[in-house]
Amino acid sequence: MTVTLPPFQALLDAHRAEVLRFLVALVGRQDAEDCFQETFLAALRAYPELRDAKNLRAWLLTIAHRKAMDNHRSRVRRPEPVEVVPERVIAPAPEPEPALWEAVRALPPRQRTAVVARYVGDLSYREVARIAGGTEEAARRNAADGLATLREAWER
Amino acid sequence: MKDVERALRLKDARALDDAAAEAAGRLATRAVAEKLVDVAYAFVDTPFGRFLAASTSRGLIRLAFHPEPVDEVLAQLAARVSPRVLEAPSELDEIRRELDEYFDGRRRTFDLPLDWRLTRGFSERVLRATARIPYGGVSTYRDVAARAGNPRAMRAAGNALGSNPIPIVVPCHRVVRTGGDVGNYGGGPEMKRALLRLEGALDESD
Numbered sequence: 001m002t003v004t005l006p007p008f009q010a011l012l013d014a015h016r017a018e019v020l021r022f023l024v025a026l027v028g029r030q031d032a033e034d035c036f037q038e039t040f041l042a043a044l045r046a047y048p049e050l051r052d053a054k055n056l057r058a059w060l061l062t063i064a065h066r067k068a069m070d071n072h073r074s075r076v077r078r079p080e081p082v083e084v085v086p087e088r089v090i091a092p093a094p095e096p097e098p099a100l101w102e103a104v105r106a107l108p109p110r111q112r113t114a115v116v117a118r119y120v121g122d123l124s125y126r127e128v129a130r131i132a133g134g135t136e137e138a139a140r141r142n143a144a145d146g147l148a149t150l151r152e153a154w155e156r
Numbered sequence: 157m158k159d160v161e162r163a164l165r166l167k168d169a170r171a172l173d174d175a176a177a178e179a180a181g182r183l184a185t186r187a188v189a190e191k192l193v194d195v196a197y198a199f200v201d202t203p204f205g206r207f208l209a210a211s212t213s214r215g216l217i218r219l220a221f222h223p224e225p226v227d228e229v230l231a232q233l234a235a236r237v238s239p240r241v242l243e244a245p246s247e248l249d250e251i252r253r254e255l256d257e258y259f260d261g262r263r264r265t266f267d268l269p270l271d272w273r274l275t276r277g278f279s280e281r282v283l284r285a286t287a288r289i290p291y292g293g294v295s296t297y298r299d300v301a302a303r304a305g306n307p308r309a310m311r312a313a314g315n316a317l318g319s320n321p322i323p324i325v326v327p328c329h330r331v332v333r334t335g336g337d338v339g340n341y342g343g344g345p346e347m348k349r350a351l352l353r354l355e356g357a358l359d360e361s362d
Contacts, residue, residue, distance in 0.1 A: 004234075
């Protein structure tokens with residue numbers, strides 16, 4: 001059976017803002033643009049081979065999450081520059097609550113993934129589990145633990 | 157107490173939309189450079205309204221104008237050529253320039269390569285015969301049917317012209333009825349008459 005895939009541009013138009021927001025939550029404004037490019041280039045590369053067109057949004061967010069993790073790993077390896085001068089800053093700031101998002105990015109990776117995928121990406125726990133690896137139950141627990149940490153850090 | 161869940165879900169929509177639109181524009185440039193775009197398209201302003209132009213690595217594959225719906229044209233390209241369809245205006249600079257010159261009366265033939273993939277068989281033969289009708293001239297449905305190999309297949313020739321994927325450049329507007337009536341046109345008979353007037357095949361009063 002062949003699947004009918006919409007023109008890639010339609011995907012980009014429909015989901016670009018959500019993907020960017022998801023990436024800003026995971027890696028911060030400064031790196032989100034690069035991750036955005038990497039995400040959609042990877043998606044475009046794989047697109048014609050896609051066998052299931054039912055949930056393209058979750059597929060894109062899964063790729064975005066992978067690119068965000070790659071970004072984190074390369075961040076860790078890369079020595080931190082003395083003064084960070086961003087080449088491109090996404091403006092105006094999409095972060096009305098900077099302290100909250102800082103706390104999100106300070107969460108342990110599994111909790112951060114679960115919280116962002118669930119609340120920013122608005123994905124079901126089943127999809128969160130697929131992105132994060134592990135069970136639905138673990139995804140639920142990680143999201144709950146992450147949320148508890150955020151409350152601790154932010155709500156008072 | 158502040159609500160974490162609500163704050164996480166809160167969408168600062170507009171600021172992000174603008175940033176995402178810019179990022180998406182930059183994506184097209186990179187995707188073209190990395191040869192990941194199989195069908196590039198753009199919109200071209202003309203005296204007959206906004207045209208949709210699409211090209212592949214082989215050449216121009218599609219021109220479309222009102223009343224053809226953009227969504228359907230793009231969906232057709234995705235299904236029949238490749239779903240890697242992306243708006244990439246720089247890839248359509250050549251057709252934009254040639255169309256400008258044509259509508260300005262400064263160009264009589266189109267020089268850019270064509271991708272004939274959206275047509276085949278008898279239809280392709282009809283359209284290739286049509287592509288040879290010179291600027292300023294006209295032909296009849298019977299003529300192009302004959303040149304495609306079957307003089308009695310006038311209705312099939314009409315259908316082939318009616319589904320011409322590259323109108324204007326493949327000048328189906330130059331095929332008219334035997335009695336002198338201009339016949340049908342995708343953009344309407346008035347557009348067909350205007351094109352023939354532009355080319356000098358019809359008098360200004362016709």
